[in-house]
Amino acid sequence: MNTVDAVVVGAGPGGSCAAAVIARAGYRVALLERGPSPGSKNMYGGVVYPRMLDALYPRWWEEAPVQRWVTRRSTMVLTDTQAVTLDMRTSNWGRPPYNGATAYRPDFDAWLAGKAEADGAELLCATTATGLLRHGSRIVGVTTDRPDGELLAPVVVACDGVNSFLAKEAGLHSPVDASNYTLGVKETLRLGRDVIDERFGVRDREGVDIEILGVTGGVNGGGFLYTNLDTVSVGVVLKLTHLAAQQQRPEELIAHLKSHPAIAPLVEGGELEEYSAHLIPEAGVSMMPQLATDGMLVVGDAAAMCLAAGIWLEGVNFAMASGMYAGEAIVEALTAGDMSAVGLAGYERRLERSFVLQDHRKLRNVPGLVLSDRVQHQYPQMIANTVERMFRVDNPLPKPGLRRIFTEERRRAGVKVRDLARDAWTGLRGLG
Amino acid sequence: MPDPDASRPERWPDISFEDRMATTVFDVHERAHIDVDSSVCDGCSTQRCVVVCPANLFVPTAEGGIVFNYEQCFECGACYLVCNEEGAITWTYPEGGHGVVFRRS
Numbered sequence A: 001m002n003t004v005d006a007v008v009v010g011a012g013p014g015g016s017c018a019a020a021v022i023a024r025a026g027y028r029v030a031l032l033e034r035g036p037s038p039g040s041k042n043m044y045g046g047v048v049y050p051r052m053l054d055a056l057y058p059r060w061w062e063e064a065p066v067q068r069w070v071t072r073r074s075t076m077v078l079t080d081t082q083a084v085t086l087d088m089r090t091s092n093w094g095r096p097p098y099n100g101a102t103a104y105r106p107d108f109d110a111w112l113a114g115k116a117e118a119d120g121a122e123l124l125c126a127t128t129a130t131g132l133l134r135h136g137s138r139i140v141g142v143t144t145d146r147p148d149g150e151l152l153a154p155v156v157v158a159c160d161g162v163n164s165f166l167a168k169e170a171g172l173h174s175p176v177d178a179s180n181y182t183l184g185v186k187e188t189l190r191l192g193r194d195v196i197d198e199r200f201g202v203r204d205r206e207g208v209d210i211e212i213l214g215v216t217g218g219v220n221g222g223g224f225l226y227t228n229l230d231t232v233s234v235g236v237v238l239k240l241t242h243l244a245a246q247q248q249r250p251e252e253l254i255a256h257l258k259s260h261p262a263i264a265p266l267v268e269g270g271e272l273e274e275y276s277a278h279l280i281p282e283a284g285v286s287m288m289p290q291l292a293t294d295g296m297l298v299v300g301d302a303a304a305m306c307l308a309a310g311i312w313l314e315g316v317n318f319a320m321a322s323g324m325y326a327g328e329a330i331v332e333a334l335t336a337g338d339m340s341a342v343g344l345a346g347y348e349r350r351l352e353r354s355f356v357l358q359d360h361r362k363l364r365n366v367p368g369l370v371l372s373d374r375v376q377h378q379y380p381q382m383i384a385n386t387v388e389r390m391f392r393v394d395n396p397l398p399k400p401g402l403r404r405i406f407t408e409e410r411r412r413a414g415v416k417v418r419d420l421a422r423d424a425w426t427g428l429r430g431l432g
Numbered sequence B: 001m002p003d004p005d006a007s008r009p010e011r012w013p014d015i016s017f018e019d020r021m022a023t024t025v026f027d028v029h030e031r032a033h034i035d036v037d038s039s040v041c042d043g044c045s046t047q048r049c050v051v052v053c054p055a056n057l058f059v060p061t062a063e064g065g066i067v068f069n070y071e072q073c074f075e076c077g078a079c080y081l082v083c084n085e086e087g088a089i090t091w092t093y094p095e096g097g098h099g100v101v102f103r104r105s
């Protein structure tokens, strides 16, 4: 039986950051990954925000496997025939220290795990943690599917992603509720670098991040479109329980998005390079598990720390940050020799003080708002019709006032003033 | 009358579901990591797995049952979350190093 100071399960962004911090402090840490290489099981929309890495790997941008630097962000509201887009560009994000970048997860996660290895972590790929080892109520290691299977450690870090069987086995999650999850499916389409530059109006390594609302038919959800160097990632995120009820297949909903008059010209001709799927924990704080117990911490998606709230789809940064904080708390606890939940309390303290829990608290009601029936099925039509009429020339009629158009369109969409005011308040409070 | 579609450039190659799945790499292990108890499925009224599985691995039979094949599975977990009947799906990860291998995700 092997003994280390800490076992980190899952070499995603959360696990690699946790392992790096622990290894740097001189402790022996094993980083287990069930895939043949880090990132091979991981799929996401496509943009990482690596600001957290400034502390761990200054000038990370000189070596991170980036596809394009995001310098243009759009939010699109679609109906079957219309599109209203809020589009912002800044060349400031196209130079150091940058903001967001598109990257393939098999590249990015493998690079980050390699950094943890360089810091001294022992990476064990093709190794699935199959369960927890306990001593009384304390967690003291994991079993794996390797022949010499068991790994003992005073602390286990569950960075094992959205399905986290380890956190569930430890009893830290409430009973699983399918309505807290969305299913993401995506196509990576090869278009060629020049075609992408031209269609999306970018140069060099500039890239585009587009979030899309109103295109998932009867299924509540959203769409996304991101530019890689010579491919685009296009996909949809779908409320799992609605998908089941609506009898619509995920790949059909991608096809629906791709055929929209505002999207088709951007993606047509693209050759499918890979089709992929993954779950998202969508409900934020309301589904978060207990984050610490004797001998164990839960990090990243395993703790539902992904922020999926309409214009935000961020999880990698939350995982990296929570991984780093878990690592720091564990170093403290190892130094003090107390691996109980009390000894590990530095983890939650750090999360509370940082964006991880503060953003989640502030935006607590936004995921529900974005996936609500009004935002999904009534507002897109109301917004698009209002804007269309604002710009329509109806001569010989004079231009109607915006207030009148809006009131008419609000009524046509069946939206009550009271509901609109309440939703606007929820949205603004999230932003404020 | 000429077919109006004939001259239109092909927007994206029409792709069969089989070809779609062939774009993803799977290093299949001989052990099935997901087990579906079709005798439980026989009594299922919703068959939500059939719609939800992005890899389309749950195939309804004419007799109202389900045929399942684990080989091209994304290991996403959607099926066990939406499954209607207790005990129909036993869900585990494949042996370490096996299963789906994403490259461009």
Ligand SMILES: Cc1cc2nc3c(=O)[nH]c(=O)nc-3n(C[C@H](O)[C@H](O)[C@H](O)COP(=O)(O)OP(=O)(O)OC[C@H]3O[C@@H](n4cnc5c(N)ncnc54)[C@H](O)[C@@H]3O)c2cc1C
Pocket: A009, A010, A011, A012, A013, A014, A015, A032, A033, A034, A035, A038, A039, A040, A041, A042, A043, A044, A045, A046, A047, A048, A049, A127, A128, A129, A130, A159, A160, A161, A162, A183, A184, A185, A237, A278, A279, A280, A299, A300, A301, A302, A305, A306, A313, A314, A315, A316, A317, A319, B093
């Ligand atoms: C469709 C979609 C779009 C998204 N878009 C974005 C985006 O644009 N930007 C963004 O920042 N985030 C995005 N996210 C969220 C982001 O992908 C996650 O929040 C992030 O990956 C969480 O990191 P993690 O380290 O916690 O978990 P993961 O990245 O899931 O890593 C978990 C790791 O643990 C391994 N593992 C699991 N169980 C075991 C076990 N028992 N033994 C050994 N290894 C195990 C897995 O193989 C995996 O490598 C998106 C997610 C989806 C699904």
Ligand code: SF4
Pocket: B036, B040, B041, B042, B044, B045, B046, B047, B048, B049, B050, B058, B066, B082, B083, B084, B085, B088, B089
């Ligand atoms: S939902 Fe569950 S019980 Fe119903 S058919 Fe699918 S696997 Fe069987």
Ligand code: SF4
Pocket: B034, B052, B053, B054, B055, B056, B057, B072, B073, B074, B075, B076, B077, B078, B079, B080
């Ligand atoms: S885990 Fe996902 S891909 Fe695999 S069978 Fe279940 S729903 Fe289908």
